[in-house]
Amino acid sequence: MTDVAHDFRSIHHHGLVRVAAATPAATTGDPAANARSTIALVRQAWDEHVDLIVFPELSLSSYAVDDLHLQDGFRDAVLEALAAVLTKTTDIPTVIAMGAPLARNGRLYNTAIVAARGQVLGVVPKIFLPNYREYYEKRWFASGHGLAGLELDLLGERVPFGADLLFAADDVPGFVLGVEICEDFWAPTPPSTTLALAGATVLANLSASNVVIGKARERALLCASQSGRTVSAYIFSAAGPGESSTDLAWDGQATVHELGRELAASSRFSREAEITVADVDVGMLTAERMRFGTFGDAAAFAGHPETRVRRIGFTHGVSRADVGLRRDVARFPFVPAVPARLDEDCYEAFNIQVEALSTRIAAAGAKRLVIGVSGGLDSTHALIVAAKAFDRLGRPRADIAAFTMPGFATGETTKGNAWSLMRALGVTAEEIDIRPAARTMLADMGHPFAGGEPVYDVTFENVQAGLRTDYLFRLANQREGLVLGTGDLSELALGWCTYGVGDQMSHYAVNAGVPKTLIQYLIRWCIRSRQFDEATDTVLDAILDTEISPELVPAGADGAMQSTEDRIGPYALNDFFLHQIVRWGASPAKIAFLAWHAWRDVESGEWPVGVPEAARVAYDLPEIRRRLEAFLHRFFQISQFKRSAIPNGPKVSGGGALSPRGDWRAPSDGTAAAWLAGMAAIPDA
Secondary structure (H helix, E strand, C coil), rough: HHHEEEEHHHHHHHHEEEEECCCCCCCCCHHHHHHHHHHHHHHHHCCCCCCCCECCCCCCCCCCCCHHHHHHHHHHHHHHHHHHHHHHHCCCCCCCEEEEEECCCCEEEEEEEEEEEEEEEEEECCCCCCCHHHHHHHCCCCCCCCCCCCCEECEEEEEEECCCEEEEEEECCCCCCEEEEEHHHHCCCCHHHHHHHHCCEEEEEECCCCCCCHHHHHHHHHHHHHHHHCEEEEEECCCCCCCCCCCCCCCCCCEECCCCCEECCCCCCCCCCCCEEEEEEEHHHHHHHHCHHHHHHHHCCCCCHHCCEEEECCCCCCCCCCCCCCCCCCCCCCCCCCCCHHHHHHHHHHHHHHHHHHHHHHHCCCCEEECEEEEEEEHHHHHHHHHHHHHHHHCCHEEEEEEECCCCCCCHHHHHHHHHHHHCEEEEEEEEHHHHHHHHHHHHCCCHHHHCCCCHHHHHHHHHHHHHHHHHHHHHHHEEEEEEECCCCCCCCCHCCCCCCCCCCCCEEEEHHHHHHHHHHHHHHHCCCCCHHHHHHHHHHHHCCCCCCCCCCCCCCCCCCCCCCHHHHHHHHHHHHHHHHHHHCCCHHHHHEEEHHHCCCCCCCCCCCCCCCCHHHCCCCCHHHHHHHHHHHHHHHCCCCCCCCCCCCCCCCCCCCCCCCCCEEEEEECHHHHHHHHHCCCCCC
């Protein structure tokens, strides 16, 4: 395998780090047994190529042993257990975060010990000690608040000690670990917030949180919130069954969250030891912090915590091996695979569009809305949004002036669907045949088609697209209305629209924030949620079954119609590329790596509800590479001037929009050279 192929298949090459939350078989205070369980899980983790494993709070001693923590003999046994773990893991580069009670300067601390390759990197004391309800930690432990710049004698070594520690891998960019312990993140001011502002991208919580009804939901909420608020990955590991049940019970909840999203979770209440593994994207988190200016402001307003922490560097030892990918990568980043989430997203997207259009109509005082209806997905969706907006405003749908405008390649199916939809919705429907005007214009231009030659170039196509828009604007003048744009986010990304007097222009671009893949599901949602009557639903179903085509070029000798996706690539891939670029700013190699894992196997991962079996396809790496190169050229090199002059329209998806007044600002005369050069990091096969 070439160096390029090796690097391409390595998760570390793309800014990913494999983490695990461990749930060992707990004991009621048997340090030797706890050490054996720790060693076994660390070895299992390394077999699974885990970079960091996080154990529960006081995992080497057990948590619920109360006054035993103050017994010299017991603490000696804990130190022996720690020595055993270090001795047995000298050959393992996995970073281990484990818990133990450690004494310093006449005080006992509840600590997290961070180690790798048999060496202790540092010891972090717990800050917030719960002393309410069932908790009595101040009876045994001292708080680590304010402890900085200190060291601790541990097993004959002097090791860093304090609440000011970060652990940074010098050979894995972005892998910076910050540690807190249980109650710390229940506090209004979690230490992990400061650690994140100081540079930690991965936050670990060693917990012994006992379980009561509803507490698992609360923990998950806190983990999700903290990972989102601190723009981090958050690994949480709580003690499991085996701890003393004198007064409490334990469930072994373990989770991995990233930027508010749960990546993995343990089974809970299991008597078997387990590790919960996921790959977290520290490269993405670092990039998101650069993009999210408020994060930098928070660090500044907190007095730049990075100036008050110690970075403990270590060499992790990066593997270039293909270890797979332990995280879900959505094939359709704009379309959730979970049915409930898909319904919720569609409800919000549709109503965002309806509300935005309603506001614009009212603000403009428009008497009518003028729209071109082709029978394709985009104009269909824009029309049903318009119909619902007029319903919401209490205005008759007859005030929507809808025109179908057949050209040289308009098919009877799409034209029939357009008429059926207009009639079903009760809008004012008319037809204008643009062919006579197009022939006149082509003849005036001296175009070969006017002389009978079958020349179907871009001029031939744009004459038709331009005439349609020209008619719509003049009709809007005549009828005191607004022209409603129908073009979508995917077309804007690819520049797949005719500039100026063409489908790039309108008075209001209601679909400009909605990608093509989502539009299909919005229409399906309208059918499923009964937004309209049965006759309308029947037409919408028929439109969904029609191949996407601009219908500007007549069918070939074989009868095949012009296919958009044959020309510019599958919208499924293009929308995947778009999301990775606009939302995350990913490099070409990383985009290809994620797309390869998402699309290479039809059987792996989840498909959104309603994807027909025939549409469940796979794409190999050469195809992904070819389509990505074309996308990068179109997006960065030839299409920005169209986006720089787009009309108003609502942002719909958190994945981004392309308005120069919103998410995306770029030079119209820019170049794709840097991105195309980055294609060299993607192997051919």
